[in-house]
Amino acid sequence: MEETISLKDIAVTLKKRLSLIALIAIIAVAVSGIISYFILTPVYQASTQILVNQKSSEQPVLDPNQVRTNIEMINTYSVIIKSPTILDKVVKELDLNQTTEQLTETITVNSEQNAQVFNLTVENEDPAQAVKIANAIGKTFSDEIPEIMNVDNVKILSPAILKDNPTPVNPKPLLNMAIALVLGLMAGVCLAFLLEYLDNTxxxxxxxxxxxxxxxxxxxxxxxxxxxxxxxxxxxxxxxxxxxxxxx
Known part of the structure; x- marks a missing residue:
């Protein structure tokens, strides 16, 4: 004998377990809010833009081939800027309380599509420290790249600055609480149907x-x-x- 369930049965089950579903959702949102606001440490971001371009004195007329070469070089520069050759000097210069490997994990390099510019982003628990590290890495990179690659085509286009009221990029309490609400409702509905299924009285x-x-x-x-x-x-x-x- 096959058992079927109608929309009416589903509505009755949800109505009967509505308080349970609401309780689970409220608990999930509350736990997410407490963790986001009081337990997780805020993380701030600082970014600097670096331009890859030959000096105008060397090439008075814009050469498309040279531009294409500079764009292709950005992939190589993205690797070099996160290498120990650069970061070891930054750690020593700023006397950072972290290893080069730990510093590498806080760095993100993104290149603009078909542009001679790439962005260096640093994350840190201290917004001022994030700005300081980003600018130090950019300056060290621009100073060292002529010796490493035997070229002089890197310039700091836009250094990182400290805003008056920096906003952390992580955690995002409102987003976390919204996700917790959805997951809490889903868990409550699943539990409601499970209890209804196990209830054979x-x-x-x-x-x-x-x-x-x-x-x-x-x-x-x-x-x-x-x-x-x-x-x-x-x-x-x-x-x-x-x-x-x-x-x-």
Whole structure:
């Protein structure tokens, strides 16, 4: 025998477990907010733009081939700027309390499409320190690249600056809480249907008819303690109501 579930059954289940679903969602949002605001450490970002271009004195007329070469060189420069050759000097210069490997993990290099510019981004828990590190890496790179590549085509286009009210890039409490709300609702709905599936108790006359495929012959009303203490007339009335539900 195949069991089917209708939209009405789904709505009844959700309505019956609505308080459970709401409770799980509220708990998920609260936990996410507490972790985002009070436990996770804010991380700030600072970026500097670096231009790859030959000096105008060497090439007075813009050469498309030279531009294409500079763009292709950005991939090589992206690797060099994160290499120990550059970062070791930055760690020593700023007396950073981190290794070169740890500093590398905080650096991101992105190149602009078909442009002779790439962005160097540094993340740090201190916004002022992030700016200082980004500018130090850019300056060290521009100073060292002529010796490393035997070219002089790198210039700091836009150094990193410290804003008045820097905003952390991570964590994002509102986004985290929104995600927690969705996950909490999904978990609550899944739990509601799981509890409904595991609940094999018989509660209504419809359950008897659906499970046993037998007609209901009668129903015995529930008599409370107050009904027992009530006058005999109320007891007789209750008995009459019970007998009236008998079906042949």
């Amino acid at each position: 018989i509660k209504t006359e419809e359950d008897i008819q659906n499970i046993l495929q037998l007609p209901v012959l009668g129903a015995i009303p529930k008599i409370s303690v107050e009904d027992e203490k009530a006058p005999n007339s109320k007891k007789l009335a209750a008995k009459k109501m019970g007998s009236g539900t008998l079906e042949s």
